[in-house]
Amino acid sequence: MSIQVGILGATGYTGGELVRLLACHPEVDLAMVTSEQYAGQPLEKAFPHVRGTGAPVCVKLDPALVAASCQVVFCALPHMASMEVVGSLLDAGCRVVDLSADFRIKDAEVFAQWYGEAHKAESLLEEAVYGLPELNRRAIAKARLVANPGCYPTSVILALAPLLAQGLVETRGVVVDSKSGVSGAGRSPNKGNLFPEIAEGFRPYKVTGHRHIPEMEQELSRVAGQEVRLRFTPHLLPQIRGILSTLYLRPTLPVTSALVESTYRNFYGETGFIRILPAGEVPSTNQVKGSNYCDIGWAMDERTGYMVVMSAIDNLVKGAAGQAIQNMNLMMGLPEDMGLKQFPLFP
Amino acid sequence: MSIQVGILGATGYTGGELVRLLACHPEVDLAMVTSEQYAGQPLEKAFPHVRGTGAPVCVKLDPALVAASCQVVFCALPHMASMEVVGSLLDAGCRVVDLSADFRIKDAEVFAQWYGEAHKAESLLEEAVYGLPELNRRAIAKARLVANPGCYPTSVILALAPLLAQGLVETRGVVVDSKSGVSGAGRSPNKGNLFPEIAEGFRPYKVTGHRHIPEMEQELSRVAGQEVRLRFTPHLLPQIRGILSTLYLRPTLPVTSALVESTYRNFYGETGFIRILPAGEVPSTNQVKGSNYCDIGWAMDERTGYMVVMSAIDNLVKGAAGQAIQNMNLMMGLPEDMGLKQFPLFP
């Protein structure tokens, strides 16, 4: 019998991507979608592209109703809103994949410092598992509550963790220059994201203090066994989807390209969603569009002593909805890639 | 046991789209892909996005080898090239879906007039079935050779056929204003399709004499039972995928919006790949992107007496590779939508 799943906050871009992917998942029934704005209306009112696909009618969020009809809940609410409902869903026996930032940071003080507000469900922080399957597969499988990683952190942690785990690169002075498509900024009307402001208008934003930093440092420090500090700059690309991160690293010892390649391949294995590119090739956002892949390439620069690592993901898939489904698969004992085997859409 | 299929000319955009879609088809094995340029190299050399998906190595086109390993052949060669190989494939027992223009025109003289060269496989023209499943389902199922429709014709015929079949609109004076994404122009290097020439540069092209005209008129005349003439203008959109056609029609009698809706619904039924929009809604290319859907909307303009019909497809899917697979499904007795149930990728 199919797993009954619900999506809270289904009419944002992440919610819509969950709908798209879950519709092709053979073991899942989309039992409930919630939306305050579209309550009472068919989902196709918010997303005309799902017309005719049997998507359910939107309802207002009522945790009791959600718990009554869903075994697994994807929570795609804004941050600070998830923490208000997740506890009652867990109490009612649901398993939850939360796509907000609310349960990613283990330390409530760190959360308060970066998000500017006190956490309201501190007691759940310890239990929550950071949902990056390539690092935390076993813990995710047993978790009641999975905190789905941010989009930038997914691209950065996957690129960096294997090197830190092997001690190949220094933990200080790491520079991360990331570029994201505009869908990462969500669907709320906003002058800065109007087409005429974005097209031909590449720019950095939040040059210091982006909220994904503590999440990246927390997980990478854990992997490295010592504190990792990142100099992180996000930029906004004139394209819909995709994150490409370029990382500048200092090897701790003379490192060959072959060693880098084998480090990655040993860490990730030959299967799964991480594609280690052949030496000399570079990732591109349009080689992962619409898919759950993360492509990783690298180059050694003898002139300057830097090692450059580049990773590409689709921010709405591996950076959000696809990874959430990968987590659900693990939690429910299904093959990790079930419902996620679609190729990238190129061109 | 799976159906063994081959793709001839696999490294153009249409070939790549066939690879993407066939990879998710549960009854198909991709046995062979041919490419003159990439022969001997893995397909991922031409299409890095398929890396790690088990796509085969490209080989040079040799009809005998193709026939030896494939039951169904998708021919994505340039026009005038298909007609050189299809005959021998049929003789060897293959069934063929040809995506070029070579077998779409029934009359060899009409072909010569529009394509500027004599046809070299005239004897196959009668047998070839025009592969628009919504019109020719039964003939396709029995065909050895299916001529897959052009992208513009798919968008135009699907919008117009039901109205002509019911005699609701005049057959003369029809105006068709179509707009296509650049992927329709193929992957050959060409100054006019460089990014800086296309972005911000919307323009018409081939204002008279586009080669898709005879194909549209042939099929629509058949449906109407009398000669149909189209005034057709293609335009090039600054986007990758999608065709939107706007048709200007003269009702033959007073026509209500409700009659138009029921005419479409009766013709296409409630299921399948044609989505009849609710009155007042308009199609958009990003509501069908990556999918096999054709969305159709309309409006009655009492001020001028015109009826406006608008249709949207993804030119690489319903306008090419998706429709070709839909045809293969029919030919092989499979459910028509097998492997084609993916949602559109929005945004």
Place this chain on the structure above:
Amino acid sequence: MSIQVGILGATGYTGGELVRLLACHPEVDLAMVTSEQYAGQPLEKAFPHVRGTGAPVCVKLDPALVAASCQVVFCALPHMASMEVVGSLLDAGCRVVDLSADFRIKDAEVFAQWYGEAHKAESLLEEAVYGLPELNRRAIAKARLVANPGCYPTSVILALAPLLAQGLVETRGVVVDSKSGVSGAGRSPNKGNLFPEIAEGFRPYKVTGHRHIPEMEQELSRVAGQEVRLRFTPHLLPQIRGILSTLYLRPTLPVTSALVESTYRNFYGETGFIRILPAGEVPSTNQVKGSNYCDIGWAMDERTGYMVVMSAIDNLVKGAAGQAIQNMNLMMGLPEDMGLKQFPLFP
């Protein structure tokens, strides 16, 4: 001594374009810019691209202050707002170029019918001159109040007027299929114009009843000497700037391409902002970007008896701010192209 000019509503896209163009005008001093939202702040707060160019600080709109410091006022307020202030500016001796729709329609009843509200400054409608210089040069020169044409009407009227004036095409059954860049939709936040909704998402809108229709029909009927009716469909392009209109016309008599060319050349002369393309060439929005040009091409289709005319403008220049300055030049006795001689920005 320089002409003192003011811009009311300077922080929308049209206002910004007026600032850009007036900054290069040798006979103009930008004395005042108004903005409710940015009052008290330098204009570069709204438009960082004008930083360092000496643009003035925004003030709240106060007609008395405007009149005290400006000889010519460009009114770039929303429709229904212009009509509240223009009268007092005229009374105070200003000359006004109004870029809203408020003074374009001569008949107050027609205005009320299309705009859904009663006109509040009916007494000025007769005096207002429709500011299409290529048609109304002499009246503009003497006008106190010029109603600057809409962007779509500029592209359509310029393409059609010479043919109607000569009686070469029928006045009924005209089909106009127009496509516009997104800047035409203004700078107000709006989900539908976010980058992810527009890119890859070409679509029609307001398929019946677009408010530019009465303005086009009014002016073209005047030129034709009989009532002209247009079947007009606007579409939204995934690009910033540019309008391309494709017109489908029925010749009233056998018309040669040479006759069409000479009709256009006689009507517009060899200089000025209208560029008649050589036979066989088509206009493109990126050949006029940033300039005040209107490019016009055409084709005769013997198969169907239609004549196709295509025109391209930059919606923010010839379709708004550039044309407004052209009107001001005429009103002030300056060379018509002063400050407007910039080339298109290609690519």
Place this chain on the structure above:
Amino acid sequence: MSIQVGILGATGYTGGELVRLLACHPEVDLAMVTSEQYAGQPLEKAFPHVRGTGAPVCVKLDPALVAASCQVVFCALPHMASMEVVGSLLDAGCRVVDLSADFRIKDAEVFAQWYGEAHKAESLLEEAVYGLPELNRRAIAKARLVANPGCYPTSVILALAPLLAQGLVETRGVVVDSKSGVSGAGRSPNKGNLFPEIAEGFRPYKVTGHRHIPEMEQELSRVAGQEVRLRFTPHLLPQIRGILSTLYLRPTLPVTSALVESTYRNFYGETGFIRILPAGEVPSTNQVKGSNYCDIGWAMDERTGYMVVMSAIDNLVKGAAGQAIQNMNLMMGLPEDMGLKQFPLFP
């Protein structure tokens, strides 16, 4: 009397931009444009946007003819081609602004190492002046031969030189992450730059060994008085114009934001084409589009000890044609900004 100028290689994007800008220059007469491909045809054949602007007919490049009719020559030929003609132009008394890479590198061995071929006009290297006016104003004014900087180097050197000149940042370990619009790749047909490959396809390229590196290091080392090494990564943006460079720097001593601001302002002065942004603001490519401005912003990151500097230019203007004209103005004793005062085109 006007200065007679010629453009060699006028039908690439840089050549076209020279035509656009020179057409508005009050002291210049465009006497000759050369193009091998379009010889004998009007320039509007290559660039329809210049139609009707009086641009001359293209001729084949003949140095004697060029010298006979031009006082100043802009050489926009490919690298290795410029060095074949510049000597004879100088001998004939022309002054030359060369936009290729041929005369930028002072050391012929360094040139050979990075460009893979021996230099053929070594004797001119010493005389050639690196044409970055903000650094070399006086030498440019007297030069016969100016080597116009590369686009990336312009964005990087302007951002970094003032800090190095004051010794505020370390000369080693500098990381430069640059992103460029596609027009920088030129107008030659190339599969990789087709619209469908670029849109939605952000990617790095030439991750090690981009040829602009030696030029940047040469000039910055000169300014710093010691060897500077750059870790430089270029990326290709899905947009037409614009370069944004993000630089990661290590202060040599505790540096306040106010000190950074005053350092920039003292170095560049309050006028000219360098716009120092207020603290906390970031540059964007669409705030400089079509203009000769370079916008510079910065941020101090106390968490990591890095200083981040960001600069934005239009690669075809300040990164090529605009800077070339700025150099010509200096060479001819004209105001440095003559013909270059256009505002950016936003949106």
